[in-house]
Amino acid sequence: MQLKFLGATGTVTGSKYLLSTGSATILIDCGLFQGYKQLRLRNWEEFPVAPYAIDAVVLTHAHLDHSGYLPILVRDGFRGKIYCSEATFDLCKILLPDSGRLLEEEANHANRHSYSRHAPALPLYTEEDALRALDFFQPIPFGQPRQVAAGLTAQLALGGHILGAAIVTLNDGQRTLTFSGDLGRLHDAIMVEPSLVAQTDYLVLESTYGNRTHDPADPAVVLGQVIRETAARGGVTVIPSFAVGRAQSLLYEIYRLKQRGEIPALLPVYLNSPMALDTTALYQKHRKLHRLSQQECQAMCHAARIVNSVEESVALNQQQMPMVIIAASGMATGGRVLHHLKAFAPDSRNTILFAGFQAGGTRGRAMLDGIDAIKIHGEYVPLRAQVRQIDNLSAHADGNEILSWLGHFKQPPRQVFITHGEPDAADGLRRRIEETLHWPCRVPEYKEQVELL
Numbered sequence: 001m002q003l004k005f006l007g008a009t010g011t012v013t014g015s016k017y018l019l020s021t022g023s024a025t026i027l028i029d030c031g032l033f034q035g036y037k038q039l040r041l042r043n044w045e046e047f048p049v050a051p052y053a054i055d056a057v058v059l060t061h062a063h064l065d066h067s068g069y070l071p072i073l074v075r076d077g078f079r080g081k082i083y084c085s086e087a088t089f090d091l092c093k094i095l096l097p098d099s100g101r102l103l104e105e106e107a108n109h110a111n112r113h114s115y116s117r118h119a120p121a122l123p124l125y126t127e128e129d130a131l132r133a134l135d136f137f138q139p140i141p142f143g144q145p146r147q148v149a150a151g152l153t154a155q156l157a158l159g160g161h162i163l164g165a166a167i168v169t170l171n172d173g174q175r176t177l178t179f180s181g182d183l184g185r186l187h188d189a190i191m192v193e194p195s196l197v198a199q200t201d202y203l204v205l206e207s208t209y210g211n212r213t214h215d216p217a218d219p220a221v222v223l224g225q226v227i228r229e230t231a232a233r234g235g236v237t238v239i240p241s242f243a244v245g246r247a248q249s250l251l252y253e254i255y256r257l258k259q260r261g262e263i264p265a266l267l268p269v270y271l272n273s274p275m276a277l278d279t280t281a282l283y284q285k286h287r288k289l290h291r292l293s294q295q296e297c298q299a300m301c302h303a304a305r306i307v308n309s310v311e312e313s314v315a316l317n318q319q320q321m322p323m324v325i326i327a328a329s330g331m332a333t334g335g336r337v338l339h340h341l342k343a344f345a346p347d348s349r350n351t352i353l354f355a356g357f358q359a360g361g362t363r364g365r366a367m368l369d370g371i372d373a374i375k376i377h378g379e380y381v382p383l384r385a386q387v388r389q390i391d392n393l394s395a396h397a398d399g400n401e402i403l404s405w406l407g408h409f410k411q412p413p414r415q416v417f418i419t420h421g422e423p424d425a426a427d428g429l430r431r432r433i434e435e436t437l438h439w440p441c442r443v444p445e446y447k448e449q450v451e452l453l
Contacts, residue, residue, distance in 0.1 A: 001172060001452040003202075005444045006048060007031060008420040011039055012208050012359050013065040015420060017179065018049060021172055024149035025049070027057045028168060028179050028204075030082075032068035032124075034333055036361030043069065043124055048447065052077035055149040059084035060181025061165035062091035062244060068099055071129035074136060083148050085156055086139040087164025087286045091244055091279060093134055098243075098275045100127035102334055115378025142166070157195035160184025161395050162245035163282055163289050167195060175201040175452060178413075182206050182420070183397040183405060185214075190249060190290050191395065196408040202452050203413040205406075207421030208357055209398040211428025219355075219393040220253045224262040226353050226388050227254075231267055231322035235349030235385075240337045240364060242330035243276035245395050246356050248283065248300060250326055252292070253393075255303040271304035272313050272327035272336050307336075317343035330356050332363035338376050345374060350385040355393045360422060399429060403436060412439040415452075419444065 001021050007014030007029075014033035019026050033039040051073045059067055059082065070082065070092075084092070103123035110116035140146045145153045152172050159165035161182040169178045178200035186193045230237045241247045251271065257263045271277060283290060283297045292300065304326065307313050313336050316325060327337035341363075344350040358364035363374055367387050373380040397405065416439055418426045423443075430441040444450070 001175065001177070002449055003177070003452055004048070004447065004449040005417075005419065006447065007033065009444055009446045009448070010423055010426070011035060012357065012420055012422060013039065014042065015060075015066045016069070017204060019170065019177070021152060023151045024055045025053060026149050026152065027054050028170075029060055029066045030057050030069045030073055031066040032064050034065060034331065034362065035359040039361065043072075047073070047076065050077065052079060054078055054080060056080040057082045058148055058154050058168055058170070059088055060168055060179055061159060061162055062088045062095055063162065063182070063242070064095060064099055066181070067092055067096065071096060071100060071125040071133045074133040075125060075129045078136070080136070081138040081148070082133070082136045083138050083140050083146065083154060085142060085164040085166050087282065087289055088166070089137045089139045089164075090282050090285070091162070091164060092137065094275050094278045095244060096130035096133060097127050100125050100130035106334060109377060113377060145171070157197065158192060158289070160188065160191045160194040162191070163286050167197065169197070169200060177202045177204070177452060179204045180206050182208070182395070183402060184395055185397055186401045186404060188395070190252060190292055192290060194397070194405060196405070198408070198410045199413075201414050202417070203415075204417045204419055205402070205429075206396070207402075207418050207426045207429040208396040209394065210402060210418070210421050210425040210432075212398050212425070213400055214394060214398045215392040217392065219390050220257055222388075222390050223250070223253055223353075223355075223393075224257045226351055227257070227263045227267070227324055230349070230351040230386075231264065233349040234322055235347065235351060236322065236344050237324045237351045237353055238337065238340050238344050239324065239326045239353045239355055240330050240332045241276075241326050241328060241355060243273045243328045244279050246330055246393070247271065247273065247276040247326055247328075248280055249393055249395070250355060251280065251303040252296070252300045254324070255299045258303075268321070268323040269304040270307050270316060270323065270325045272307040272316065272325055272340070274306065274308050276326070276328065277306050313339065316340070331358050331365070332367070341374065342376050342381050345385050346382045348384045348386070352385050352387045354387070354389045357394060357396065399432060402429065403432060406433065406437060412437065414440070416441045417444050417450075418442070
């Protein structure tokens with residue numbers, strides 16, 4: 001058994017792991033690289049193995065850094081099955097076509113305004129490519145082993161990160177290999193906590209917050225404070241947000257803040273992402289995967305006014321009144337939030353509030369690092385608005401929570417591979433595991449291949 005690391009090494013994006021046995025080749029996750037340009041360029045490179053030679057794909061969850069490369073894989077010849085949980089499939093039916101549509105819109109925008117170095121600018125893939133990829137999905141239940149390729153079974157356990165997120169364990173009859181995917185929080189307000197794993201021979205473990213500890217304070221306190229202070233200045237709070245997971249957490253917290261009278265009940269709140277609305281509705285369908293009651297689900301769904309059309313989105317930028325706008329994408333790498341940043345970043349009365357991890361090389365990270373102008377659609381926009389961050393609304397386990405989860409193993413794995421983290425986070429987690437649990441750990445390099453004996 002050989003494992004090759006094709007992504008999520010030295011970065012939190014591009015998750016792809018190629019597993020080869022004597023009788024099968026499968027891909028665990030198939031995500032897009034995001035952030036630094038040198039990472040994004042990898043999305044355009046020829047895939048290291050012919051897609052038609054891959055027997056199956058197993059997804060841990062639906063976020064694009066884990067699923068967003070699938071339309072390319074299928075377009076270029078993959079014809080196997082894509083295995084995942086039912087909720088992950090439901091989310092991919094929303095996320096992947098939307099991603100293709102946005103890529104086409106961005107390419108068209110670049111061509112109209114002539115700011116691309118390529119003539120013409122082309123999308124990485126299209127909405128049609130994404131829709132075609134959906135034909136290859138095969139949902140499987142949690143907790144039930146399923147043969148996914150010759151001599152290889154997969155079993156999904158609850159990951160707790162977002163709806164449908166899974167911890168994936170593969171078994172070839174001689175050894176087991178477990179992928180944590182993105183581990184959720186132990187005491188999240190919405191999601192159930194990750195399932196415990198008793199043992200595995202090899203563990204591929206995420207480390208997004210591996211060297212950090214989340215603030216134990218209620219994240220709603222900071223959220224409410226920022227919204228109140230910005231509204232008092234007559235400003236707009238713009239919140240870049242992932243449409244899956246983070247938008248729902250924000251809507252739930254805003255609902256609770258209004259219920260407690262901690263932000264004005266009449267303050268307009270807009271969710272500028274039809275995709276996020278569709279995602280929120282799935283919380284009603286997949287009630288066993290989260291903690292919310294039916295009433296809380298309904299309240300969350302109605303916590304904001306939904307912005308559907310491009311015209312409505314543009315009209316928001318003309319409003320001169322306090323309001324809250326939640327819009328994708330979460331790291332300000334694309335999507336409708338860019339137009340809101342162009343409109344509201346130059347005004348010091350406004351606030352740009354980030355509510356999640358900002359990868360290196362993204363606009364979000366650059367803004368938090370203190371730049372005074374942001375480049376959007378080929379132009380520099382002055383950044384005079386306040387820039388704030390809520391650290392503890394993350395859907396990722398922190399270092400302590402990861403160690404707590406590992407503490408339930410009955411015996412140590414033969415090897416732990418630390419991935420899906422920037423270098424300081426990955427190495428920090430490696431050091432903690434080695435020093436506290438005395439387990440063998442390593443941080444693999446990009447395209448490194450290892451033998452699993």
